[in-house]
Amino acid sequence: MNVIEITNLSFAYEKEPVLEQINLTVKKRDFLAIIGPNGGGKSTLLKLILGINPIQSGSIKVLGRRPKESLRNIGYVPQNTNVNTDFPIKVIEVAMMGHVEGKRPLFGYGKDEVLCAMGALEQVGMADFAQTKIGSLSGGQRQRVMIARALCAHPKILILDEPTSSIDITGQRDIYELLKELNKYITVIVVSHDISVILEYANKAAHVNKTLSYHDISDKHSTFHTHGNNEHFCEIELLQMLGSEQCNTCKEDPSPWRIKP
């Protein structure tokens, strides 16, 4: 079943083309990595899927409907979870913001809403922090809370924008392990310009740089040929395979990239 269908999508900011003729199909329970250089149009594509940017040409169907009509089925984790850390708000209150509009009490929160948010926090391993002020958490913990907030809406699709950009490498793996767990019943889409970890977990990859090239990477061993018996290859090689002309981060010092053992 296709949860997202994008056909011939183009988008331009004041005549500056950002995306050209994008075609993309996301299937149920896919773990899609949207990668590509900064300014390549990843975030724009995301905003189109979420209905924040208007569609100029082409079409997007999310669960068979227009993006804005499917919003309640999408869980979204925005990029900058480190802003507004001074805000006096408890973890549980942040999680409860994920609830979709509907029946609710005159003031405060309903019992079912609290239970549901606690469940979501439990799922991401943050239930013990429910009454903690959000500002006193670490970057990784805060990211987990944002994922819980997205889960509160019982989404069919979970979309994350650069979820690990401000988290250390162990924290990154923890987040991806969590996403892998969630992927058992939810479609997961992760936008990232850092490909080193994400490609281990994703089964599909879309490289966006004005145009989009799509790769099924579910069977990594047959997709990528590896160096000798060491089973690693460098980011340059990967990016070339995935459609990029150049890699700015590792031009001089190509760091080895290990496949999941």
Added chain:
Amino acid sequence: MIEALQFDFMQHALLAGILVSFAAGIIGSLIVVNRMVFLAGGIAHTSYGGIGLAVYFGLPIFLGASLFAVGAALLIATLTLKKRHRIDTFIGLIWAVGMAIGVIFVDLTPGYNVDLMSYLFGSILAVSTQDLYFMGALLAMILLIVTLRYRDILAVSYDSEYAGLRGVNVRFFYTLTLVLSALTVVIAIKVVGLILVIAMLTIPVYIAEKLSSSLFSMMFISGTIATLFTLAGLWLSYSYDLTSGASIIMVSALSLGVFLLVSKKS
């Protein structure tokens, strides 16, 4: 101080101080967490235009100032929601042009020598019964809106983009916050004046922010702190014959200094 309480004007002053302080604590919290301090400053100063117009056309001062301030709030909301280039320049313009309009209309008013200073720095000892009704009504309205729409206000203040995706009307609540700020500024003109109001809206909130773990408790705590500052300032002003608005602000600022020193040590 106790014997002063038998005077009507002193009772009015105390009541006005409490009502305005609570309104300022609640709305000030919203202004600070939404990073609107500069916008609120613009609205406060431009409301002098409304005072000038009210004097010229012979309208009640509160009415003129309220209409003008709410108009400015709506204009600023439109400008900021469109995220126009050089928005700070436009706010600065609104800030100064409103004041200029006020000064010119007071000039044009024949035979009327309005006491400019009382609007700039407050005249809490001249609060009328009518003023008190206006203040009480506004505080009641603020309390009602904040309790009934707390979730939406919280969601928009914390993460407006996400709130928008979850179906909250971000534009409406953003505009509402600015309009309530405008009305709070107008009632605070009586107590501390339109120049000093920004300190009343921010100093108690700054202290409350460190002491609270939710927006609701922050509003309540800053309302209480603002009330204490106002009462202490009033007492100082009465005992030493100082301008009340300035005394209140100085009490607030000194308390903030002590608070910062103590919280740094611990």
